[in-house]
Amino acid sequence: MSKTAVATKHFTNRDVSEVLDQMADMLQIAGANRFRFIAFQNAAEAIRTHSRDVNDVAADGGLQEIPGIGKGIAQDIHDLLESGTFEGLEALRKEVPAGVLEMLQIPDVGPKTVRRMWQELDILDIASLKAAAEAEQIRVLKGFGTKSEEKILKGIELLAKRADGRTPIGKARPLAEEIKAALIAALPSGTIERIEIAGSLRRWRETIGDLDFLVISEDPAAVMDAFRTLPLVVDVIGSGETKTSILLGGGLQADLRVVAKKHWGAALQYFTGSQGHNIAVREIAQKQGWSLNEYCLTATGSGKAAEGEERFFEEEAALYAFLNLAWVPPEMRENRGEVKAASSDTLPSLVQLTDIRGELHGHSTYSDGAASVAEMAAAAQARGYSYWAICDHSVGLGVTDGVDAEQLAKQAEEIVALNQKYEADGVEFRLLRGIEVEVLADGTLGLPDEVLAELDVVVGSIHSGQRQAREVITERCLKVVRNPHVDILGHPTGRIIGKRAPSDLDVEQVLQTCLETGTVVEINAHPSRLDLNDVYARRAIELGCKLAISSDAHSTDGMEMMQYGIATAQRAWVQPADVINTLPMKEMLAALK
DNA sequence: GCCGTTTTCGGCCCGACTGTTTTCAGTCG
DSSP, rough: HHHHHHHHHHOHHHHHHHHHHHHHHHHHHHTTHHHHHHHHHHHHHHHHHHSSSSHHHHTOOOOSSTOOOOHHHHHHHHHHHHHHHHHHHHHHHHOOOOOHHHHSTTOOOHHHHHHHHHHOOOOOOOHHHHHHHHOOOOOTTTTHHHHHHHHHHHHHHHHHHOSSEEEEEEHHHHHHHHHHHHHHHHHHHOOOOOEOOOOOHHTTOSSSSOOOOOOEEHHHHHHHHHHHTTTTTTEEEEEEESEEEEEEEGEEEEEEEEOGGGHHHHHHHHHOHHHHHHHHHHHHHHHTTTEEEOOOOEEEEESSSSSTTTEESSSSSHHHTTTTOOOOOOOGGSSSSSSHHHHHTTOOOOGGGGOOEEEEOOTTTTOOOSSSSSHHHHHHHHTTOEEEEEEETTTTOTTOOOOHHHHHHHHHHHHHHHHHHHHHHTTOOOEEEEEEBOOOOTTTBOHHHHHHTTTEEEEEOOOOOTSSSSSHHHHHHHHHHHTTTTTTTTTTTBBBBBBBBOOOOOHHHHHHHHHHHHHHHEOOOOOTTOOOOOHHHHHHHHTTOOEEEEOOBTHHHGGGGGHHHHHHHHTOOOGGGGGGGGGGHHHHHOOOO
């Protein structure tokens, strides 16, 4: 019974990558060859960010075509998908106790420490590690002292406080901006010559592990001091001559590095990451006879330049150019093929905020919005848009008052009147009539077809029953996509980052059907949604689907969220032609069903 | 375990900071 249950479990790309990560962790603790566990880590990352469903790729026999997946791991994945496990995994699970594996989650406790606790002190879980540290039993080991015990206890405390490790970008970005401003304000003018938020925030990843700041200053000590004493600081993790790490309330870490002006290009490149991207760039440098670190290129002697010769770059682009690479937008730096594209000068020309001509999903006071139709229209005009679709919730959504046919007719009068005024005033802006129509549990819609038929834009969204079984929710979603009146599939997976997992949707099948039916797929730009995410959005455009990037604004300020959607699209390699709301209104409307 | 503009074998990015040490290992990014 349980064996059957395991065998029929559907493994998502995330599930598979988690298993591979666990495999890497166990290999590390077991003391395996370091390149072996790196191989599993790389494979995990490759699967996590691969745009196709791993089950489909495996069925096509294409696993080994994914960079980082070779013969061995491809076989392991096949076994995993078929039977729920694979040989090497079972062997290590027998060898490494689950509690020992958990100890690896403790900050500042790595595989070497975990292994010694386990092997030399017979510590099998976090609770007994804590007890041993408190009883001062760890200092008996060679290489460990009182500080080590303190560090372990602090780490355990930190782990308990830390919710799930990563902070949604919608929270992290404002916080980083606040810290940046506070740091500048805390120092005499001119002390900071230049400051940039680097790391995953500069890459606009949907969740952030820690905040990274890079600074040019001739007085690093003063900058360090100011950083350590910011009011937001709860603890100083470490502080040296060029680097300081602090802990903020809520467990978020922030790192600061101060460099000289001539190091800026290499330093910004290094601190922006991702690690995978940096390794790929450093490998390119090596082939050309240079070693790259966060300061400069140094000739290795294997190229034309004399060994030890250094090259400095005040700008990041100059560094890329020196290595014969096109400058790679930070959003693309995830080692998903961008280094290869940069070397052959085939990077896509990414969609920009300025390409957006209008919006196709936003709310007003007719449903749960905070601003009137006229106010939203004014805000849209102020942003330079030439059209904006009012898509309030339809009836059928329990948590909020939705509009019915009658209210929709009333709203239409308001829209017509406003549009007449724009026309009379010679204003190049139009409101469009739309709806975010509720998808009921059986896949039927909250309003009848004849009501939908009158509208310019229909967004179909699922807000309930998101925990339905894979087949059920997929079929429900396909029903929406196939409806001739639904132009756009809204926030397809329904996830709320850090709060609600995505629906167990067969996204591949949904996207294929969107392509067949000409249904546009939304990138919902709200930073707690970002749905589709970067990986699925990339798959969508690979297939040839069209996208709409929508702020889903519920207030005039909500339109600001568009930047998160643009960044997500950029992370998905999306170009302006892939996005229907980069089109002028007439062309855009013609592109809808 | 993966990979190849020289390789199917022999490599696999690079440095800051800490703690326990007299020169380095561990962790992190």
